[in-house]
Amino acid sequence: MVLLVTSCATKHDIVYFQNAKNFETMVDTDTFTPKLKVNDIVSIYVSTYDVEASKPFNLIKSTGNTGQLIDYLIDIDGNIDFPVLGKIKLLGLTVEEAKELIKKKLSDGYLKDPIVNIRIQNFRISVLGAVNSPGTKVISGERVTLIEALALAGDLNIKGRRDNILVIRDFNGTKTYTRVDLTNKEVFNSPVYYLTQNDVVYVEPNNSAISGASGDSRIGTIISITSFILTTALIFVTRR
Known part of the structure; x- marks a missing residue:
């Protein structure tokens, strides 16, 4: 029962762009264009x-x-x-x-x-972690958004954290780490909303995924110990 309760996710945890209002208009003024890097x-x-x-x-x-x-x-x-x-x-x-x-x-x-x-020719991004289809995705154009990249990876699974997406960017040996909250509409104003070639997107698993995995391990241990005790008791009773 404890494992069942801790593995539950609320609507607040999984719904995107929660503070976007009905009929609200956001004008995209970002003129971002990727710049050429070493090894391109x-x-x-x-x-x-x-x-x-x-x-x-x-x-x-x-x-x-x-x-x-x-x-x-x-x-x-x-x-x-x-x-x-x-x-x-x-x-x-x-x-x-x-x-x-x-x-x-x-x-x-x-x-x-x-x-x-x-x-x-080598415009690609990597999406890792709690998504349905992780891996390296080749981009046919020269401009891709974080939302599009996650869609290419089959979207986040139910155990992926929507509020703490990590984007790792490398420009000529200098790495930057930026975290993004997909539950907030401000994601559209993030400096990493438009991805550049060879960016890495990491989706962190939520607490239910971690506790579920450790819980499964604990359950397996308990079952093994219980089985050993019952088997030993059965042998003892049979001999008597």
Whole structure:
């Protein structure tokens, strides 16, 4: 009975955004865009009206009968080694800023009116803990919210704490730890509401999960001891 009572969760523990009022309007003024980090992998494609002129800037690797653009790794110094142009520092830039930087360099004596497309190839996040489908999730776009990430992980299970979600963020060796309360609408104003590539989201189990696990262990021990005592008593009675 004690285990049953301690394992119960109240509505207050599991309902999201509890202080959001009916017909309340919240305007999202966050213009967050992820910035490029060390060890990011990016694909870059350059095009122009003169196809032949742009070829040297689009390195192709052979994969069977087809070709594939070579991706670029942002090194420890924040640079990529780009064809013809050499080292280009992309660390800390948004994708749009990186496009403009490369476009400017190409326009300086190499190509006329170049178009540059850049895409982050390793945009993924990891969701761990008390969720229904933990693991690393690959993000197809370049912007994902904490709510969307938890949805990709199958949502929190009934024993996950909604009021203490931990987001671990690494930017070039510096880690930040931010906790978020999903039961409060202020989650939408959190600095980690929009996730960046390689963020880790951890959902802590609640007390009922912990007490339930320890309770199961205690019950198993009690059953084993009781079984031993009854077996011993039965042997003693049979011998008499």
